[in-house]
Amino acid sequence: MFICGKYQLDLTNPCVMGVVNVTPDSFSDGGQYASTNKAVEHALQLVEEGASILDIGGESTRPGATPVGLDEELARVILVIEKLAKIVNIPLSIDTYKPKVMQAAIDAGISIVNDINALQAPGALEVVANSDVGVCLMHMQGSPQTMQIDPQYDDVVAEVSAFLTARFNIVMQAGISSSRILLDPGFGFGKRTMHNIALLKQLAQLRQIGQPLLVGLSRKSVLGQVLGDNKTDRVAASIAASVVAAINGANILRVHDVRATVDALKVIAALRG
Numbered sequence: 001m002f003i004c005g006k007y008q009l010d011l012t013n014p015c016v017m018g019v020v021n022v023t024p025d026s027f028s029d030g031g032q033y034a035s036t037n038k039a040v041e042h043a044l045q046l047v048e049e050g051a052s053i054l055d056i057g058g059e060s061t062r063p064g065a066t067p068v069g070l071d072e073e074l075a076r077v078i079l080v081i082e083k084l085a086k087i088v089n090i091p092l093s094i095d096t097y098k099p100k101v102m103q104a105a106i107d108a109g110i111s112i113v114n115d116i117n118a119l120q121a122p123g124a125l126e127v128v129a130n131s132d133v134g135v136c137l138m139h140m141q142g143s144p145q146t147m148q149i150d151p152q153y154d155d156v157v158a159e160v161s162a163f164l165t166a167r168f169n170i171v172m173q174a175g176i177s178s179s180r181i182l183l184d185p186g187f188g189f190g191k192r193t194m195h196n197i198a199l200l201k202q203l204a205q206l207r208q209i210g211q212p213l214l215v216g217l218s219r220k221s222v223l224g225q226v227l228g229d230n231k232t233d234r235v236a237a238s239i240a241a242s243v244v245a246a247i248n249g250a251n252i253l254r255v256h257d258v259r260a261t262v263d264a265l266k267v268i269a270a271l272r273g
């Protein structure tokens with residue numbers, strides 16, 4: 001059982017975390033109210049499609065994305081969390097590396113902190129330790145602005161595993177029970193195609209740490225590389241990647257295409273059951 005706030009998730013079979021991006025709509029000038037309602041509507045759609053968790057994010061961390069200031073990030077996500085916490089009965093997660101956003105999101109009703117920086121920012125560990133929420137610790141080499149410039153590893157699987165093990169131990173020593181901790185290799189975060197492929201192929205090695213794994217490969221550029229063109233439709237490749245990840249030991253798949261992924265994972269569950 002993965003324990004996060006008032007929720008307990010049975011991860012015997014892999015499940016889906018749906019991505020809810022809260023970003024201003026550049027085409028309609030509806031302001032904050034419009035983007036909040038659009039995000040809430042999208043979130044409800046993902047619940048209907050079978051998501052087990054909703055991951056709410058106000059700042060893109062894809063390679064080269066422009067950082068968002070603290071006040072802007074808070075303005076984007078907090079109202080969405082408050083609204084959703086009242087109407088859905090699955091855990092909400094906040095995709096942030098900023099301790100102040102973590103605290104405000106916890107106060108607004110989230111159950112999981114999803115941190116691409118693995119609680120390394122000053123104060124982040126304390127915010128989670130002083131709560132009962134779950135946490136996802138992710139590996140990243142560098143920072144989103146520069147991480148894809150020249151990623152280097154001698155042994156990517158060993159290095160990611162060592163980092164996650166070290167962070168897992170530090171987080172446990174801060175008083176956060178292992179039942180609240182997820183680990184994530186961080187696909188696309190300071191990794192070349194060969195590094196992402198090696199991690200996907202050897203995901204089972206990360207399961208040796210003993211914690212549930214969260215994996216995000218949905219629509220990422222590594223799949224564009226594999227497809228060998230710059231076509232933007234990566235849906236089928238994303239489903240394939242999630243299926244491989246689940247077979248190799250992933251417990252939670254962070255995806256945009258929830259219904260298709262849920263269907264694909266049902267086939268895996270049927271083979272096991």
Ligand code: PT1
Pocket residue numbers: 061062063095114115116136138184186187188189214215216217219220221222254
């Ligand atoms: C992830 C993840 C995340 N990914 C967790 N949180 C993103 N725990 C945001 C590309 O190469 O994998 N795990 N939060 C999105 N990040 C990226 C990275 C998006 C790379 C796209 C790419 O295209």
